[in-house]
Amino acid sequence: xxxxxxxxxxxxxxxxxxxxxxxxxxxxxxxxxxxxxxxxxxxxxxxxxxxxxxxxxxxxxxxxxxxxxxxxxxxxxxxxxxxxxxxxxxxxxxxxxxxxxxxxxxxxxxxxxxxxxxxxxxxxxxxxxxxxxxxxxxxxxxxxxxxxxxxxxxxxxxxxxxxxxxxxxxxxxxxxxxxxxxxxxxxxxxxxxxxxxxxxxxxxxxxxxxxxxxxxxxxxxxxxxxxxxxxxxxxxxxxxxxxxxxxxxxxxxxxxxxxxxxxxxxxxxxxxxxx
Amino acid sequence: xxxxxxxxxxxxxxxxxxxxxxxxxxxxxxxxxxxxxxxxxxxxxxxxxxxxxxxxxxxxxxxxxxxxxxxxxxxxxxxxxxxxxxxxxxxxxxxxxxxxxxxxxxxxxxxxxxxxxxxxxxxxxxxxxxxxxxxxxxxxxxxxxxxxxxxxxxxxxxxxxxxxxxxxxxxxxxxxxxxxxxxxxxxxxxxxxxxxxxxxxxxxxxxxxxxxxxxxxxxxxxxxxxxxxxxxxxxxxxxxxxxxxxxxxxxxxxxxxxxxxxxxxxxxxxxxxxxxxxxxxxxxxxxxxxxxxxxxxxxxxxxxxxxxxxxxxxxxxxxxxxxxxxxxxxxxxxxxxxxxxxxxxxxxxxxxxxxxxxxxxxxxxxxxxxxxxxxxxxxxxxxxxxxxxxxxxxxxxxxxxxxxxxxxxxxxxxxxxxxxxxxxxxxxxxxxx
Numbered sequence: 001x002x003x004x005x006x007x008x009x010x011x012x013x014x015x016x017x018x019x020x021x022x023x024x025x026x027x028x029x030x031x032x033x034x035x036x037x038x039x040x041x042x043x044x045x046x047x048x049x050x051x052x053x054x055x056x057x058x059x060x061x062x063x064x065x066x067x068x069x070x071x072x073x074x075x076x077x078x079x080x081x082x083x084x085x086x087x088x089x090x091x092x093x094x095x096x097x098x099x100x101x102x103x104x105x106x107x108x109x110x111x112x113x114x115x116x117x118x119x120x121x122x123x124x125x126x127x128x129x130x131x132x133x134x135x136x137x138x139x140x141x142x143x144x145x146x147x148x149x150x151x152x153x154x155x156x157x158x159x160x161x162x163x164x165x166x167x168x169x170x171x172x173x174x175x176x177x178x179x180x181x182x183x184x185x186x187x188x189x190x191x192x193x194x195x196x197x198x199x200x201x202x203x204x205x206x207x208x209x210x211x212x213x214x215x216x217x218x219x220x221x222x223x224x225x226x227x228x229x230x231x232x233x234x235x236x237x238x239x240x241x242x243x244x245x246x247x248x249x250x251x252x253x254x255x256x257x258x259x260x261x262x263x264x265x266x267x268x269x270x271x272x273x274x275x
Numbered sequence: 276x277x278x279x280x281x282x283x284x285x286x287x288x289x290x291x292x293x294x295x296x297x298x299x300x301x302x303x304x305x306x307x308x309x310x311x312x313x314x315x316x317x318x319x320x321x322x323x324x325x326x327x328x329x330x331x332x333x334x335x336x337x338x339x340x341x342x343x344x345x346x347x348x349x350x351x352x353x354x355x356x357x358x359x360x361x362x363x364x365x366x367x368x369x370x371x372x373x374x375x376x377x378x379x380x381x382x383x384x385x386x387x388x389x390x391x392x393x394x395x396x397x398x399x400x401x402x403x404x405x406x407x408x409x410x411x412x413x414x415x416x417x418x419x420x421x422x423x424x425x426x427x428x429x430x431x432x433x434x435x436x437x438x439x440x441x442x443x444x445x446x447x448x449x450x451x452x453x454x455x456x457x458x459x460x461x462x463x464x465x466x467x468x469x470x471x472x473x474x475x476x477x478x479x480x481x482x483x484x485x486x487x488x489x490x491x492x493x494x495x496x497x498x499x500x501x502x503x504x505x506x507x508x509x510x511x512x513x514x515x516x517x518x519x520x521x522x523x524x525x526x527x528x529x530x531x532x533x534x535x536x537x538x539x540x541x542x543x544x545x546x547x548x549x550x551x552x553x554x555x556x557x558x559x560x561x562x563x564x565x566x567x568x569x570x571x572x573x574x575x576x577x578x579x580x581x582x583x584x585x586x587x588x589x590x591x592x593x594x595x596x597x598x599x600x601x602x603x604x605x606x607x608x609x610x611x612x613x614x615x616x617x618x619x620x621x622x623x624x625x626x627x628x629x630x631x632x633x634x635x636x637x638x639x640x641x642x643x644x645x646x647x648x649x650x651x652x653x654x655x656x657x658x659x660x661x662x663x664x665x666x667x668x669x670x671x672x673x674x675x676x677x678x679x680x681x682x683x684x685x686x687x688x689x690x691x692x693x694x695x696x697x698x699x700x701x702x703x704x705x706x707x708x
Binding site: 039067072139140143144145146149151154155158159161238240241244245246248249250252253256257259260263264266267270271274 | 314353356359360366367370511515516519520522523526527529530533534536537538539540541542546547548549550633643
């Protein structure tokens with residue numbers, strides 16, 4: 001009977017764990033939807049372009065994206081800036097190159113093949129400038145942070161990485177709304193954010209405020225709009241071949257499906273005389 | 276290889292010349308094309324072929340991945356991302372290889388449970404079964420070392436936890452761990468030796484697979500009735516009957532594989548492994564890949580470190596003596612009504628063990644909530660302990676006793692009889708000629 005009971009509890013647990021919280025004072029990510037979810041989901045180019053602008057103007061002051069190059073911004077399946085735009089964009093940064101023939105390092109305008117410049121030369125410098133906290137590299141952030149847990153939940157809804165980023169960006173408790181209790185445990189220079197994975201206290205102050213970024217396509221720059229756009233951009237940066245992957249997937253499935261059908265018919269014919 | 280004489284007749288002068296020097300076509304004809312195979316094999320018997328295909332896929336994708344991967348602690352993680360981003364179809368290779376490992380284990384578990392249900396390990400197939408267990412062991416070592424190569428957080432900490440287990444061994448423990456690490460911590464030498472062994476072991480598996488097939492071809496296939504082949508009326512030649520059936524099943528399995536690769540490529544992995552390894556930051560939960568979770572649960576079920584390690588290895592090694600623990604002479608579970616129920620309980624118990632290995636030991640089972648330490652609670656650890664006890668009881672108590680106590684159902688006189696009874700129920704009453 002122990003087995004049956006355990007089984008019943010396991011079954012109940014599977015269902016219950018859909019909404020289970022991670023730890024005390026922690027919240028699972030808000031379930032915002034994105035255009036790239038599901039087997040047919042694709043990135044929204046305009047959204048990725050807006051998202052890049054948010055990254056460049058806000059996030060990149062502290063966060064590196066060392067796996068990204070400027071040229072990625074024009075490749076298919078991404079924001080698809082034109083090559084001219086990418087050249088101009090890269091050239092607006094000064095990057096260090098060298099050594100030249102005299103053995104000297106020198107500065108030159110960026111090229112599309114250059115990586116996104118990092119805001120700090122090393123981790124120690126980044127920590128020193130950020131009150132001891134290390135702003136993580138954002139290249140893979142949406143793949144390395146789950147928004148929620150649960151065996152079935154993640155199968156149906158994905159791991160929730162982009163939702164996690166969105167939730168952290170929009171999930172700060174304003175200082176004047178902190179309860180007396182929380183205010184007492186608030187560490188120096190930390191902010192309350194129940195969505196933060198190692199939280200609820202986070203070293204990053206609320207990074208976005210309304211109209212902080214002026215979008216070129218006229219979209220209003222509300223905090224939630226900017227958070228959503230930059231989350232989409234980071235999702236693309238973490239998985240730049242997603243559109244190619246899904247497209248290939250459909251071709252593979254169609255090919256294998258037809259092949260399976262032919263093999264099934266052959267099998268029926270071959271086996272017809274046996275028995 | 277014995278078991279069946281080939282009808283191979285070289286047709287051309289060249290074929291005759293070649294045959295006299297290397298009779299390989301004779302072997303192909305006798306072992307792969309004409310090989311007499313029971314005519315009643317169901318789809319569970321296609322997983323051998325599926326596994327062979329998965330091994331080939333893993334080797335091919337692996338060999339190409341090696342062309343782009345750099346086994347160095349400072350570069351491994353980024354070289355994997357280089358494969359994902361800059362190598363043509365590199366994302367496809369890597370996702371196929373990573374998910375291929377999971378598919379390999381799904382197929383091997385179905386293959387093993389099929390053997391357990393239909394009694395494929397019983398005489399005269401004990402050696403065939405034991406080679407299979409050996410393949411499974413080498414597969415586990417290969418998969419574990421492969422998971423270390425991307426050098427993410429879970430790669431590093433998984434390697435640390437598992438290699439640390441060996442330090443529990445009395446007298447030699449420390450030396451073994453030092454040898455595995457190539458030093459005094461998990462570092463570049465560890466990564467390098469794991470890389471080398473991860474490349475080598477699949478070819479060891481391939482060699483063992485040849486032995487496995489050889490042993491199979493000496494004794495012939497078991498079948499769903501468990502009744503031995505009595506004569507040619509019970510069999511069909513392997514080709515075209517089973518080549519086409521296996522091909523169909525393989526393609527269906529590849530479609531299942533493709534669903535993961537193209538539409539949920541990271542579901543079976545761990546998010547935290549997309550963070551580069553950092554020896555100074557321990558992840559909140561260190562858990563192995565899903566296919567090791569039952570063994571991880573067994574490891575954690577025993578409070579003593581050495582005891583846990585012994586239990587974990589015993590849970591696999593016990594499979595080697597399974598042919599002698601099962602005292603029943605009847606092979607197929609279809610004719611063993613009570614064994615059949617215990618078989619399914621055992622299978623469910625393995626799934627429960629898997630879940631028990633997935634969570635923090637002191638949290639409530641299937642929840643992230645920590646249980647109060649001072650009172651009774653159904654925690655991951657407790658469920659793991661109950662399921663571990665049942666796992667061993669199945670082999671050491673239930674199977675030996677069942678064979679003595681259970682009354683099996685009457686067996687069909689032959690495979691043909693069973694097949695006829697199924698397709699023409701009225702003819703079943705007519706005794707076989």
